[in-house]
Amino acid sequence: MTDFNQLLSQYGLIDFVLPFxxxxxxxxxxxxxxxxxxxSPDDTVGRKLSALFSLGFALLSIYNQDLIKWLLxxxxxxxxxxxxxxxxxxxxxFTNKKIPGGLRAFFAFxxxxxxxxxxxNSLSISGSSSSSSPLISLLLYQLDYLxxxxxxALLVIFGLIFLVIIWVVGGDxxxxxxxxxxxxxxx
Amino acid sequence: xxxxxxxxxxxxxxxxxxxxxxxxxxxxxxxxxxxxIGLFGKDNPNKxxxxxxxxxxxxxxxxxxxxxxxxxxxxISFFFFEVLIIFFxxxxxxxxxxxxxxxxxxxxxQKYKQSSHNIIVGxxxxxxxxxxxxxxxxxxxxxxxxxxxxxxxxMLALILxxxxxxxxxGGFIIAALxxxxxxxxxxxKKRKKKYFFIAPAEALYELPEFTKNRK
Numbered sequence: 001m002t003d004f005n006q007l008l009s010q011y012g013l014i015d016f017v018l019p020f021x022x023x024x025x026x027x028x029x030x031x032x033x034x035x036x037x038x039x040s041p042d043d044t045v046g047r048k049l050s051a052l053f054s055l056g057f058a059l060l061s062i063y064n065q066d067l068i069k070w071l072l073x074x075x076x077x078x079x080x081x082x083x084x085x086x087x088x089x090x091x092x093x094f095t096n097k098k099i100p101g102g103l104r105a106f107f108a109f110x111x112x113x114x115x116x117x118x119x120x121n122s123l124s125i126s127g128s129s130s131s132s133s134p135l136i137s138l139l140l141y142q143l144d145y146l147x148x149x150x151x152x153a154l155l156v157i158f159g160l161i162f163l164v165i166i167w168v169v170g171g172d173x174x175x176x177x178x179x180x181x182x183x184x185x186x187x
Numbered sequence: 188x189x190x191x192x193x194x195x196x197x198x199x200x201x202x203x204x205x206x207x208x209x210x211x212x213x214x215x216x217x218x219x220x221x222x223x224i225g226l227f228g229k230d231n232p233n234k235x236x237x238x239x240x241x242x243x244x245x246x247x248x249x250x251x252x253x254x255x256x257x258x259x260x261x262x263i264s265f266f267f268f269e270v271l272i273i274f275f276x277x278x279x280x281x282x283x284x285x286x287x288x289x290x291x292x293x294x295x296x297q298k299y300k301q302s303s304h305n306i307i308v309g310x311x312x313x314x315x316x317x318x319x320x321x322x323x324x325x326x327x328x329x330x331x332x333x334x335x336x337x338x339x340x341x342m343l344a345l346i347l348x349x350x351x352x353x354x355x356x357g358g359f360i361i362a363a364l365x366x367x368x369x370x371x372x373x374x375x376k377k378r379k380k381k382y383f384f385i386a387p388a389e390a391l392y393e394l395p396e397f398t399k400n401r402k
Contacts, residue, residue, distance in 0.1 A: 012192030023267055026274065033401055037219030049219040056211030057263055060256075062195075063204035064264040071271075078275045085279050089286045101290030102381065104283075105388030111279045112391070119272045151351060158359050166366070 015068045022071070023058040073122035081114055209256045212263075213249050217242035261325050266318035273311070281395035289392065290385050299386035300393075307390055 008014060031037060031050040038046030061067055088107075092099065146152040198204060221238040228234065249255060290296075345351040 010192060012194035015192050016194050016198075022271075026270060027267070030270070033398065037215065037223065039223055045222070046219060049215045049222075052211050052215040053219070056208045056213075056215065057267075059198075059203060059208030060212055060260050061264040061267050063208070063257075063260045067264040067268060070268050074268075074271070082275070082279055082282075085282060089282055092286050099287045101385045101389075104287045104290060104392070105385045107283055107287070108280060108388035108391045111283070112276055115272055115276050115279070119268070123268075151355075154352065154355060158355060162359055162362065165363070 014072070015065070016062060019062055019068055019071055020058045023061050024054045027057045028054040070122045074119055077118045077122075078115060081111075081118070085111065204260070205253065205256055206250060209250060209259060210246050212259070213246040214242050217245055258322050261322035262318050265321040266314065269314040269318060273314075277395050277398070280391055281399075284392045284395065290389055292382065292385070296382055296386060299382045300390050303387035303390035304393070306387070307394070 028050060031053060032047070035041065035046075037049045037053065040046075085107075143152075218238055221242065222235075225234075227237055231237075292300075345354070
């Protein structure tokens with residue numbers, strides 16, 4: 001089994017053919033959906049141009065070998081998540097669709113959370129060779145710069161002052177509403 | 188994992204990644220865009236040839252800068268990864284949407300859902316910015332380094348010119364004035380807190396429906 005995998009890797013199935021097919025098909029589908037390069041929906045030249053663009057996009061993406069590492073790390077786990085949620089859907093068939101709105105919302109956020117977590121994990125585990133995650137390092141650099149220049153402190157101080165003013169001045173609204181209705185009094 | 192396959196090495200050797208692929212990408216994008224916007228009129232008989240020549244020339248100029256090509260490679264690869272993440276999310280959400288009954292709220296709920304949809308669209312557009320940040324933060328010469336410094340340079344220019352403190356203070360003053368002079372609104376009904384949780388989720392469930400109904 002290992003020899004077979006090695007053979008496939010040797011002939012570029014893992015680091016060329018599979019990513020190429022995935023990128024090409026997804027980008028072509030998006031272009032067809034958005035009609036970006038088409039003059040009309042039946043424009044054959046536009047379709048060919050979309051195919052050429054997807055071809056160039058796929059080849060140029062594969063040139064960055066980090067993408068291959070991300071895909072190898074991310075796709076198997078994400079597929080596992082799909083299988084898990086499919087099983088969940090199968091079990092939910094018994095409930096006759098009477099699922100409360102809160103639970104439905106919880107599932108949506110769960111899906112987004114899990115997928116994003118897997119993606120961030122894939123990026124940090126198999127990031128570029130220069131650092132673990134270049135995006136995070138850049139954001140940290142910007143934050144460090146804001147702190148060093150004193151701008152962050154200025155922002156925080158002004159924000160705090162503003163919040164205090166709102167809290168002090170806007171406080172009577174609540175008490176006014178808690179007073180209740182004005183009742184006529186007898187003298 | 189280093190690229191060790193025969194096909195990858197062969198393509199690298201013959202300049203498929205650094206010449207053919209970027210040329211195809213830029214040429215098709217420019218040619219298609221020029222055709223679509225119809226810059227040279229609809230009745231011009233030579234317009235297609237002119238579009239082709241302009242696209243080829245610009246594409247070759249682009250290929251002249253190898254750092255720009257490498258930057259593009261990083262930019263679009265990260266962008267594709269983000270598209271793949273969205274694709275997986277939408278796939279699972281569409282799977283769940285088919286089996287669970289949607290929440291039908293009142294008019295206020297619909298407003299919340301619309302706002303949530305707008306926020307989701309805003310977040311989706313940020314993917315391009317993230318891809319740009321990633322590409323600029325990777326270790327490059329020339330183009331990447333320049334792009335990496337754009338935000339820092341902007342911040343530095345604002346600080347050195349003394350504009351930033353004025354901007355911050357001005358922003359707070361405008362906010363305070365707006366708060367003081369804004370019209371008194373009639374008392375609103377008590378907001379339903381559960382809408383903050385359910386409305387964004389319902390907007391998420393609707394996203395695959397939009398793509399499904401698109402022609």
